[in-house]
Amino acid sequence: MRIALLSPISWRTPPRHYGPWESVVSLLAEELVRMGMNITLFATGDSQTQGQLIAVCPRAYSENSSVDPKVAECLHISEVFERSNDFDVIHNHFDFLPLTYSKLVQTPVVTTIHGFSSPSILPVYRKYNGHSHYVAISEADRSPELDYIATIHHGIDLLLFPFSEIHEGYLLFFGRIHPDKGVREAIEVARRSGIPLKIAGIIQDEEYFRTSVEPFIDGEAVEYLGVVGPTQRPRILGSALALLHLIDFNEPFGLSLVESLACGTPIIAYPRGSISEIVRHGETGYVVRDIEDAVNAVANVRSLDRFVCRKDAERRFSHTRMANDYILAYRKLVEAV
Amino acid sequence: MRIALLSPISWRTPPRHYGPWESVVSLLAEELVRMGMNITLFATGDSQTQGQLIAVCPRAYSENSSVDPKVAECLHISEVFERSNDFDVIHNHFDFLPLTYSKLVQTPVVTTIHGFSSPSILPVYRKYNGHSHYVAISEADRSPELDYIATIHHGIDLLLFPFSEIHEGYLLFFGRIHPDKGVREAIEVARRSGIPLKIAGIIQDEEYFRTSVEPFIDGEAVEYLGVVGPTQRPRILGSALALLHLIDFNEPFGLSLVESLACGTPIIAYPRGSISEIVRHGETGYVVRDIEDAVNAVANVRSLDRFVCRKDAERRFSHTRMANDYILAYRKLVEAV
Numbered sequence: 317m318r319i320a321l322l323s324p325i326s327w328r329t330p331p332r333h334y335g336p337w338e339s340v341v342s343l344l345a346e347e348l349v350r351m352g353m354n355i356t357l358f359a360t361g362d363s364q365t366q367g368q369l370i371a372v373c374p375r376a377y378s379e380n381s382s383v384d385p386k387v388a389e390c391l392h393i394s395e396v397f398e399r400s401n402d403f404d405v406i407h408n409h410f411d412f413l414p415l416t417y418s419k420l421v422q423t424p425v426v427t428t429i430h431g432f433s434s435p436s437i438l439p440v441y442r443k444y445n446g447h448s449h450y451v452a453i454s455e456a457d458r459s460p461e462l463d464y465i466a467t468i469h470h471g472i473d474l475l476l477f478p479f480s481e482i483h484e485g486y487l488l489f490f491g492r493i494h495p496d497k498g499v500r501e502a503i504e505v506a507r508r509s510g511i512p513l514k515i516a517g518i519i520q521d522e523e524y525f526r527t528s529v530e531p532f533i534d535g536e537a538v539e540y541l542g543v544v545g546p547t548q549r550p551r552i553l554g555s556a557l558a559l560l561h562l563i564d565f566n567e568p569f570g571l572s573l574v575e576s577l578a579c580g581t582p583i584i585a586y587p588r589g590s591i592s593e594i595v596r597h598g599e600t601g602y603v604v605r606d607i608e609d610a611v612n613a614v615a616n617v618r619s620l621d622r623f624v625c626r627k628d629a630e631r632r633f634s635h636t637r638m639a640n641d642y643i644l645a646y647r648k649l650v651e652a653v
Numbered sequence: 654m655r656i657a658l659l660s661p662i663s664w665r666t667p668p669r670h671y672g673p674w675e676s677v678v679s680l681l682a683e684e685l686v687r688m689g690m691n692i693t694l695f696a697t698g699d700s701q702t703q704g705q706l707i708a709v710c711p712r713a714y715s716e717n718s719s720v721d722p723k724v725a726e727c728l729h730i731s732e733v734f735e736r737s738n739d740f741d742v743i744h745n746h747f748d749f750l751p752l753t754y755s756k757l758v759q760t761p762v763v764t765t766i767h768g769f770s771s772p773s774i775l776p777v778y779r780k781y782n783g784h785s786h787y788v789a790i791s792e793a794d795r796s797p798e799l800d801y802i803a804t805i806h807h808g809i810d811l812l813l814f815p816f817s818e819i820h821e822g823y824l825l826f827f828g829r830i831h832p833d834k835g836v837r838e839a840i841e842v843a844r845r846s847g848i849p850l851k852i853a854g855i856i857q858d859e860e861y862f863r864t865s866v867e868p869f870i871d872g873e874a875v876e877y878l879g880v881v882g883p884t885q886r887p888r889i890l891g892s893a894l895a896l897l898h899l900i901d902f903n904e905p906f907g908l909s910l911v912e913s914l915a916c917g918t919p920i921i922a923y924p925r926g927s928i929s930e931i932v933r934h935g936e937t938g939y940v941v942r943d944i945e946d947a948v949n950a951v952a953n954v955r956s957l958d959r960f961v962c963r964k965d966a967e968r969r970f971s972h973t974r975m976a977n978d979y980i981l982a983y984r985k986l987v988e989a990v
Binding site: 384386387390391393394397398412413416417419420421434436437439440443 | 721723724727728730731734735749750753754756757758771773774776777780
């Protein structure tokens with residue numbers, strides 16, 4: 317099967333630091349190549365793949381302010397559709413805009429919906445419902461208005477996140493610094509538990525960082541590590557006692573949660589979005605209702621078996637499992653043509 | 654010939670007040686219908702046409718903040734391409750984005766380039782150069798990097814702008830309130846000439862209005878009329894001694910200039926953009942170099958024959974002439990298929 321993977325161009329594929337959508341595309345592309353599939357990746361010119369790379373935009377627009385995003389994205393998207401005859405399936409990871417080209421070509425298009433940025437984009441998904449094929453990244457993220465051919469959880473390369481039997485006794489916040497992500501709540505839980513907290517991630521909300529996070533940073537009880545790149549990530553995740561994920565929004569999927577489990581680090585999280593699909597309460601972490609509950613969970617978290625976390629990640633969240641699921645989805649489309 | 658006219662959806666077609674691109678599309682559509690062509694207008698749902706209207710978006714996004722422009726425009730554009738088999742020609746007035754759909758259909762696409770909003774959009778025009786067909790709206794607006802099948806000046810419905818033999822002795826500024834348009838310069842010329850100035854147009858640059866325009870408004874020497882709608886426009890234009898158009902940018906085309914000439918009102922303008930294609934120096938106005946020169950032109954402008962202005966507009970800038978030019982362009986494409 318000849319598969320075109322259309323990646324976003326906000327960041328490089330794979331991203332240098334941040335870029336969750338591009339990260340998933342890269343994991344999928346490289347695993348499909350390893351499995352012997354014929355993969356063409358449409359991404360920025362500096363992207364890296366063992367498949368074939370086709371790039372219209374030399375650099376990512378979030379890394380290069382001279383790139384006009386609207387111009388770059390329409391040239392990038394139209395390129396894959398203009399070459400549609402070269403492919404058996406076009407796999408779209410670029411949100412809604414590519415859908416509007418999909419009826420103009422014969423090649424079936426499958427779209428992984430990485431999350432709905434706003435209810436205002438739903439009309440596009442509704443229009444192409446039944447024509448284009450949708451994959452949800454979690455049961456929680458399914459829109460009742462749309463039909464899906466599958467729910468496929470993201471997977472990771474487990475070799476890059478080795479199991480760490482021993483932790484260093486700190487709590488970890490890992491993600492964007494934004495009220496949605498509950499950094500303030502993580503600080504509160506760590507403070508009440510009397511356990512140090514390390515914070516890692518890009519500052520997305522400057523005001524929130526300045527008012528709700530920075531005042532607590534003292535380098536001991538609360539330490540800010542900045543952006544943690546791919547090489548340091550396994551060590552930071554694997555050395556934590558637990559990951560605190562007290563989010564205040566319905567997160568479609570949490571890639572860092574899966575990475576944490578792979579390293580053996582259990583998760584303490586609020587039951588929002590896809591959390592209950594990722595965390596097995598009492599086995600690989602605790603799903604908690606409030607700060608009080610989270611503090612109790614921290615007190616109990618040492619009783620969880622880190623190896624159980626690792627095994628669960630291996631069984632349910634490997635990129636091999638993800639790639640196999642997508643191959644089954646591609647087959648459905650190709651057989652239906 | 655079955656023609657699809659793709660209008661912008663920033664404003665209604667025709668616009669209620671401001672909306673120069675939508676205005677041209679409406680003028681062209683209605684005149685082509687009158688000539689017996691089979692016209693389908695793709696525009697907002699509240700648009701008005703004697704042809705067939707196809708609308709995806711009920712309301713214009715500049716008039717309705719609940720509309721997401723990016724969502725609305727891709728649904729609007731894809732609609733015409735998904736129906737491409739119903740048409741012999743698709744005539745695009747929606748800038749560069751529709752070009753990226755054009756290679757996916759058989760129907761030839763002609764694009765009127767209403768102006769380049771930024772050099773960053775040129776890559777799209779370059780990519781589809783030779784495939785899509787471009788029409789320039791003035792010789793001055795042609796990019797040396799692109800091939801054009803024609804230059805077609807805009808035309809107006811001359812019945813809506815009756816000739817006014819008599820003026821009321823005021824100078825007129827008519828356009829967006831923005832430094833590009835030279836409102837401040839018009840005030841200076843009027844002041845030095847000792848002749849009252851009326852200013853009409855939307856305030857696009859609030860800061861400029863507040864600092865450079867508003868302090869001079871006294872309701873006598875300088876009067877601000879606000880936005881002048883279609884019904885009042887002919888009277889305001891036709892009663893002026895002269896139109897001052899001392900612009901500071903290369904305007905691709907000036908629709909208000911043509912409307913002014915139709916009413917018999919001569920133009921005093923700087924030689925930027927398409928000015929020398931519109932104003933005949935010494936016959937229908939004066940092309941001037943600076944403020945001093947403009948003041949001299951005001952002193953001489955009564956010697957120009959207002960009827961000559963009218964006749965020039967009738968001969969060169971009627972919507973019938975514009976529609977005929979476009980029919981010739983459509984024929985070129987259809988014969989080439």
